[in-house]
Amino acid sequence: MSDTPLVVGIDLGTTNSLLARVVDGKPQLVHDGKDHPVALPSAVSWTDEGELVVGRNAVERAPLAPQRTVLSVKRLMGRGLADLSPAARRHFSAELVEEGRQLIKVKIGERAITPQEISSHILGELKRRAEAGLGQEVKQAVVTVPAYFDDAQRQATRDAGRMAGLEVLRIINEPTAASLAYGLGGKDADGVIAVYDLGGGTFDLSLLRVQAGTFRVLATCGDTHLGGDDVDGILVDSALALLAEQGVDVEQAGPRLRAQLREAAERAKIALTDAEQTLLAVKDPTQGINLELALTRAELNRAIDPLVDRTLDLCRKAVADAELSVGEIDEVVMVGGSTRTPHVRTRVGEFFGRTPHTELDPDQVVALGAAVQADILSGQSESDVLLLDVTPLSLGIETFGGAVTKLIMANSSIPTQATEEYTTPEDGVTAIDLHVLQGERELVQDCRSLARFKLKIPPMPAGMPKVKVTFLVDADGILRVHAVEARSAAEAEIEVTPVHGLTEDEVDQILEDSYTHAIADVQLHQRIDLRNESRTVIRAARKTLGEAGDGLTAEQRAAIEGGIESLEALLPGEDNPAMKTALEALNEACEPLAEIVLDRAVSAALEGKSLSEVQ
Template sequence: MAQVRSKVLGIDLGTTNSCTAIIELGEPKVITNSEGKRLIPSVVGFSKKNELLVGDLAKRQIISNPENSVQSIKRYMGKPDYRVPLNKEHYTPHGISAMILQKLKADAEKYLGDAVGKAVITVPAYFNDSQRFATKKAGEMAGLDVLRVINEPTAAALAYGLRDGVEDQKILVYDLGGGTFDVSILKIKHGVFEVLATCGDTELGGDDFDQKIVDYLLSEFKEAEGTDLSENVEALQRIKEAAERCKIDMSSLTTANVDLPYISENKRLDMEISREQFEAMTEDLVNKTISIMEKSLKDAGLSPQDIDEVILVGGSTRIPAVAKRVEDFMGKTPLRNINPDEVVAMGAAVQAGILGNEYLKSSGNQQVDGGNLVLLDVTSLTLGFETVGDTTAFIIPRNTTIPTRNSKVFTTHYDNQEVVRGKILQGEEQEASKNVALGTIILENIPPSLKGVPRIEVTFDIDANGIINATARDLATGNMRSVTIERPAGLND
């Protein structure tokens, strides 16, 4: 008997906006929150009366109360030493995210009339291990059992793949969100969603487009009025908001107006920006996304013609220049009838359905159970091991389907070396210190011998959850050392 409604939420925890969905009657449905909205701004603040505000309420008070408001916290996820001063306290980025998740959970419970305790949360595909860990931690702090942290573009593909007539297709998901950019290429066949390649930039998103407008407005204002507003917190916040609105306006208008009276003392900021101007200032950002797209196609061993469908995800893909450039590069009109803000949350709900073996409506309108679908995701960053001379020995290359395992044999570099110590590294750099260190493997008690004689096998294993397990083994003595990734203390608060 098919369950009417799943018990697991799919949550898109975005940089600017968040969204929640759940499987109902075999299909992912976006949850409308208590204020009648389907998206809530990822903003947290404290009112002057010391009340916790999340979402629209928090966003509304940013201008009047900027010191007690936090936005775009996702950009700091996984940074162990980053703390947000808020309401005389210092919060971790995942602590702030937990507040957003708590709000989403409460809204969902109100909508469903029932308690929910489980969730699948999405992250940018290019998030590293600590960023993923921090996201999971945030979910736990919000009282959610996080069944899986999945990649945003992959989630979008899952939601798309349940549509009618999608079979044996190669799709490219271009996901330009508020703060991050991802490209994923997938093959959908026989109900298997196989990620072929993933690439991205965790510091490229709609915020950067806004910043270009802000910079422009600031410099123009300085030139015209001789006043530098970049130190004026309140003015800056107003300009930021105006810039975002201006960017959104330019998606439908060719010229947008920014009018901010009394921006500084009795001066007024009143300017017009044309779409051409905007496109000229943001060209380098768009170019960056195109070259990342190119790289992912190369990684997948495909050319633009091999792609059957291009899917645009994330609010920033509404920028006409972005859609146009993608279309030109791919030689194909991206799919229009997909909601770029909601598709990720819907995909997260689908993955929740697969994990819970729920009934899902698939192509041809058949009720299929989740058993007919599986997502084969990849590890988006290369895993390596630190060796002598600050070099990285790559062990699991990026774009390897997970779960996976691989090992390499290492040896000592001086005579009678008793201990081998090396960092577990995530990243593509040949220089070890440029990659992110996830932990350290120390293997002791190596029997004394000439350098180059001992054989130490280092094995990395990644499970379906993306959790990394590292083992070092002395092949001569059989001595073994297992390391699960240690998290920086800052992530455990």
């Protein structure tokens, strides 16, 4: 095993999450112990017994257990309920609740779970699979976030990594990572790149100046509630309207129907990437549902045009913020699974007046770029690329009368710091309440509250105290605020924990809970794996029995059927060793059946051929 520190790149996406590393100078997805890419849907579900299910199996559970399944948890990271529109709330079938400090949680049964903890399960599964394939522990990572993620959302992402047992060395913007993956920043490069990133739940447009191996983000614009999920939502609403016309009480049908329709809508949308028409079909006799909605690509294009228009409006804003014209954009890079839609590519190409780059897999490009940055941080890369990200929104402090004084402006390069001096408007003040805000408006009521803390000072006449307030934003976009009163040397400092974020103690408690339940969690994970493998073997055995069972003896058939019955009886239980033994017995009983299938396949391949042709 190499002594080289292993740092991986992780794309913690709204719809899918991936893990990559650099091998021999090239970024690539890490493969797990079964030689599958370490990539999984960003989905988490809990069974009625409390078992945790992550990834593809969680997605498959969504139509059956929508209120115990969370999809697109990234939409909730660092948010309060007030931040979510009614449409955004409808996306979640599970109940959303809010606790102290506007901390949003997802209600699963009797438990209320933070988005950070849910995301940590996704990161933990990526970590587990990567370690199985690499044969070594994964401890450090670079994690990507949308460029428009604010301080609260970035801190929530860092907390999720810590809960998963990962030291997050750097949080970088997804568009910046995509640019690294395309390698558009060589020593001789000089120009402006527009990175158009339309994923499952977020949209970002970043403009990057590339010059002599240096990336600098000139401007970013985005929407954390705009993506492919919204396209699915439009199709779901159309399907619900049709069902209502057919006399179905869609309100009575509840979240299960919406989950079934969302899954069918995603399949239809993907199908229309290549086909001109398809069917959005859902059949559920238990609810009296038999839906077949014909969709054409032209209809999909018309449906998504308003969403594309919203993205292009944000593109215009970013270009204006960077004080550029569209004609000064040299390259356009497409990122995110939703950019596979031909109509999106066409509209973006028309807006920028050039054909966008689509050479790399849009679902992998962010993870690959994160791996490049991870390689740089590990000290193994010979790259001389320098990343200079920017603050997405202005940062400031409340002043007398409810006004906001901005210390760090939007699109300032980070790391950065700024200092301002203040005094008191009244006599005898003994504590100054420092209110940290984020936003572009001028009044406190119109900006986002990040944190409050107090600076205690001796009583002095109005105007006498000299309070220096320093804002420091590190390379991850995390804000620290320091205040000192010059005459008394009183000082106070805070690393901003947003009003709806987790405190250090809360993160520690979640970690402690995970340690306390570690053995039980491992057993649950093993049970889930055994059940999944058992169901796969049972399905295959039944299918092959129907196709080639006529070649078995009565005893052989009875052994297979008995093995299926025994294994199925154990699936609802919790006896892992018995389930494993029954699975091995069924596999052994199926060996004669496998030989028959193989013999018939060889015979079919040789049929009609002479000996010389075979030789």
